[in-house]
Amino acid sequence: MPSITLRDLEPADLPRILELNDAAHPAVTILSAEEMAALLRIAGYTFAAVDESGRLVGFVIGMLPGADYGSENYRFFEERGVDSLYLDRIVVDEGLRGQRIGRLLYDAVFALAREQGRAEVTCEVNLDPPNPGSLRFHERLGFRRVGQQRTKGGSITVALLAAPV
Numbered sequence: 556m557p558s559i560t561l562r563d564l565e566p567a568d569l570p571r572i573l574e575l576n577d578a579a580h581p582a583v584t585i586l587s588a589e590e591m592a593a594l595l596r597i598a599g600y601t602f603a604a605v606d607e608s609g610r611l612v613g614f615v616i617g618m619l620p621g622a623d624y625g626s627e628n629y630r631f632f633e634e635r636g637v638d639s640l641y642l643d644r645i646v647v648d649e650g651l652r653g654q655r656i657g658r659l660l661y662d663a664v665f666a667l668a669r670e671q672g673r674a675e676v677t678c679e680v681n682l683d684p685p686n687p688g689s690l691r692f693h694e695r696l697g698f699r700r701v702g703q704q705r706t707k708g709g710s711i712t713v714a715l716l717a718a719p720v
Contacts, residue, residue, distance in 0.1 A: 557606050559656055561663055564601035564614055566592075571611040579646045581684045584707070594643070597624055602663045604647070604656050613647035613656045615664060627706045631715055632677040635701070639717065640668045642678040661696055668720040675720055677701075679713040690714065 564572065569592060577585050586594065595601065599619030606612050618624050618641040620633065629641050642664055647656045661676075668676050680689045682703065693716055702715035 557612075557651065557654060557656075559604050559606060559612065559659055561659065562603050562605065564595060564598075564603045564616070566595075568603060568611050568614070569595075572614060575611070575614065575646045575648060576644070578649055581711075582681060582686050582689060583644045583646060597622055598643070600640070600664075600667055602660055604660055612651050613645070613660055615642060615645045615660045617642045617664065627704065628679045628713060628715065631702060631704060632717075637675055637677075637717070638673050639675040639677045640664060640671070640673050642676060645678075657692060658696075665718075665720060673720055675717045677715070677717045679715050681711060682714050683712040693718075 569588060573586070573588060573591055576583055576591065594616060597618070598616050599622055600617050602615040603611055604613035618629055620638060622629070626643065629643065632639060632641050645657060645660055664676055678693070678698070680686050680693055696718060698716040698718040700714045701717045703712065704715065705712050
Protein backbone atom coordinates (compact mmCIF):
# COMPACT_ATOMS: atom_id res chain seq x y z
CA MET A 556 0.00 0.00 0.00
CA PRO A 557 1.30 3.47 -0.76
CA SER A 558 1.97 5.74 2.22
CA ILE A 559 -1.45 7.27 2.92
CA THR A 560 -2.51 9.76 5.56
CA LEU A 561 -6.01 10.89 6.44
CA ARG A 562 -7.29 14.41 7.00
CA ASP A 563 -10.58 16.28 6.58
CA LEU A 564 -11.60 17.36 3.10
CA GLU A 565 -10.90 21.03 2.40
CA PRO A 566 -12.53 23.50 -0.02
CA ALA A 567 -9.35 23.47 -2.14
CA ASP A 568 -9.92 19.72 -2.73
CA LEU A 569 -13.11 20.36 -4.74
CA PRO A 570 -11.59 20.00 -8.25
CA ARG A 571 -9.93 16.69 -7.35
CA ILE A 572 -13.05 15.46 -5.52
CA LEU A 573 -15.05 16.08 -8.70
CA GLU A 574 -12.43 14.33 -10.84
CA LEU A 575 -12.40 11.23 -8.63
CA ASN A 576 -16.18 11.26 -8.22
CA ASP A 577 -16.84 11.51 -11.96
CA ALA A 578 -14.36 8.70 -12.68
CA ALA A 579 -16.24 6.45 -10.24
CA HIS A 580 -19.59 6.84 -12.04
CA PRO A 581 -21.95 4.90 -12.14
CA ALA A 582 -20.99 3.61 -8.66
CA VAL A 583 -21.62 7.16 -7.43
CA THR A 584 -23.75 9.87 -8.98
CA ILE A 585 -22.06 12.66 -10.90
CA LEU A 586 -22.49 16.03 -9.23
CA SER A 587 -21.78 19.52 -10.50
CA ALA A 588 -19.25 21.66 -8.64
CA GLU A 589 -22.13 23.53 -7.01
CA GLU A 590 -23.89 20.33 -5.95
CA MET A 591 -20.68 18.85 -4.52
CA ALA A 592 -19.89 22.08 -2.65
CA ALA A 593 -23.41 22.03 -1.19
CA LEU A 594 -22.97 18.38 -0.16
CA LEU A 595 -19.70 19.22 1.55
CA ARG A 596 -21.35 22.09 3.44
CA ILE A 597 -23.97 19.82 5.00
CA ALA A 598 -21.68 16.82 5.53
CA GLY A 599 -21.41 15.70 9.12
CA TYR A 600 -17.95 14.29 8.53
CA THR A 601 -15.40 13.88 5.75
CA PHE A 602 -12.11 12.09 5.33
CA ALA A 603 -9.49 12.65 2.65
CA ALA A 604 -6.88 9.99 1.85
CA VAL A 605 -3.72 11.68 0.57
CA ASP A 606 -0.52 10.13 -0.71
CA GLU A 607 3.03 11.13 0.26
CA SER A 608 2.97 13.98 -2.29
CA GLY A 609 -0.24 15.39 -0.78
CA ARG A 610 -2.40 14.27 -3.72
CA LEU A 611 -5.97 13.33 -2.86
CA VAL A 612 -6.40 9.65 -3.75
CA GLY A 613 -9.68 8.89 -2.02
CA PHE A 614 -12.39 10.41 0.11
CA VAL A 615 -15.46 9.83 2.24
CA ILE A 616 -18.43 12.16 2.65
CA GLY A 617 -20.99 11.25 5.29
CA MET A 618 -23.91 12.53 7.33
CA LEU A 619 -24.80 12.56 10.99
CA PRO A 620 -28.33 11.76 12.17
CA GLY A 621 -30.75 14.64 11.72
CA ALA A 622 -28.99 16.23 8.75
CA ASP A 623 -30.99 18.38 6.34
CA TYR A 624 -30.22 16.05 3.45
CA GLY A 625 -32.77 15.07 0.81
CA SER A 626 -31.19 11.78 -0.31
CA GLU A 627 -33.74 8.97 -0.61
CA ASN A 628 -31.19 6.54 0.81
CA TYR A 629 -30.32 8.75 3.76
CA ARG A 630 -34.04 9.17 4.52
CA PHE A 631 -34.48 5.38 4.50
CA PHE A 632 -31.87 5.01 7.23
CA GLU A 633 -33.20 7.97 9.22
CA GLU A 634 -36.69 6.42 9.19
CA ARG A 635 -35.31 3.13 10.58
CA GLY A 636 -34.66 4.97 13.84
CA VAL A 637 -31.26 3.37 14.48
CA ASP A 638 -28.50 5.73 15.65
CA SER A 639 -26.01 5.48 12.83
CA LEU A 640 -23.42 7.28 10.77
CA TYR A 641 -24.48 7.41 7.13
CA LEU A 642 -21.76 7.16 4.52
CA ASP A 643 -22.97 9.00 1.43
CA ARG A 644 -20.02 8.26 -0.81
CA ILE A 645 -16.61 6.71 -0.69
CA VAL A 646 -14.34 7.00 -3.71
CA VAL A 647 -10.81 5.71 -4.27
CA ASP A 648 -8.66 6.59 -7.28
CA GLU A 649 -9.30 3.84 -9.82
CA GLY A 650 -5.58 3.17 -10.29
CA LEU A 651 -5.11 2.59 -6.55
CA ARG A 652 -8.06 0.32 -5.81
CA GLY A 653 -7.20 -2.94 -4.08
CA GLN A 654 -4.43 -1.31 -2.05
CA ARG A 655 -6.44 -1.04 1.21
CA ILE A 656 -7.19 2.69 0.88
CA GLY A 657 -10.93 2.00 1.03
CA ARG A 658 -10.37 -0.10 4.15
CA LEU A 659 -8.35 2.71 5.73
CA LEU A 660 -11.17 5.18 5.03
CA TYR A 661 -13.77 2.80 6.46
CA ASP A 662 -11.61 2.21 9.55
CA ALA A 663 -11.76 5.98 10.15
CA VAL A 664 -15.56 6.00 9.73
CA PHE A 665 -15.99 3.12 12.19
CA ALA A 666 -13.61 4.78 14.66
CA LEU A 667 -15.70 7.96 14.48
CA ALA A 668 -18.90 5.94 14.95
CA ARG A 669 -17.43 4.26 18.05
CA GLU A 670 -16.22 7.61 19.41
CA GLN A 671 -19.73 9.05 19.00
CA GLY A 672 -21.42 5.98 20.47
CA ARG A 673 -23.35 5.12 17.28
CA ALA A 674 -24.92 1.69 16.83
CA GLU A 675 -24.04 1.18 13.17
CA VAL A 676 -22.60 2.56 9.95
CA THR A 677 -24.95 2.66 6.95
CA CYS A 678 -24.54 3.09 3.22
CA GLU A 679 -25.92 1.85 -0.08
CA VAL A 680 -24.40 0.01 -3.02
CA ASN A 681 -25.83 -0.09 -6.53
CA LEU A 682 -27.52 -3.30 -7.63
CA ASP A 683 -28.61 -1.79 -10.96
CA PRO A 684 -26.32 -0.69 -12.45
CA PRO A 685 -24.49 -3.56 -10.78
CA ASN A 686 -21.49 -3.04 -8.54
CA PRO A 687 -20.57 -6.58 -7.39
CA GLY A 688 -17.04 -5.62 -6.31
CA SER A 689 -18.39 -3.04 -3.88
CA LEU A 690 -20.96 -5.50 -2.52
CA ARG A 691 -18.20 -8.04 -1.82
CA PHE A 692 -16.03 -5.36 -0.20
CA HIS A 693 -18.86 -4.25 2.08
CA GLU A 694 -19.72 -7.85 3.01
CA ARG A 695 -16.10 -8.40 4.08
CA LEU A 696 -16.44 -5.35 6.35
CA GLY A 697 -19.52 -6.83 8.04
CA PHE A 698 -22.26 -4.95 6.18
CA ARG A 699 -25.57 -6.73 5.73
CA ARG A 700 -28.54 -5.81 3.57
CA VAL A 701 -31.37 -4.19 5.53
CA GLY A 702 -33.38 -3.06 2.52
CA GLN A 703 -33.48 -2.36 -1.17
CA GLN A 704 -35.04 0.48 -3.14
CA ARG A 705 -35.27 2.11 -6.52
CA THR A 706 -33.98 5.69 -6.58
CA LYS A 707 -33.41 8.56 -8.99
CA GLY A 708 -36.87 8.13 -10.49
CA GLY A 709 -36.43 4.36 -10.79
CA SER A 710 -33.18 4.51 -12.78
CA ILE A 711 -31.03 3.04 -10.00
CA THR A 712 -31.67 0.16 -7.60
CA VAL A 713 -29.62 0.05 -4.42
CA ALA A 714 -28.95 -2.39 -1.63
CA LEU A 715 -29.26 -0.57 1.69
CA LEU A 716 -26.52 -1.83 3.99
CA ALA A 717 -25.72 -1.56 7.70
CA ALA A 718 -22.81 -2.80 9.79
CA PRO A 719 -22.73 -2.85 13.60
CA VAL A 720 -20.13 -0.67 15.24
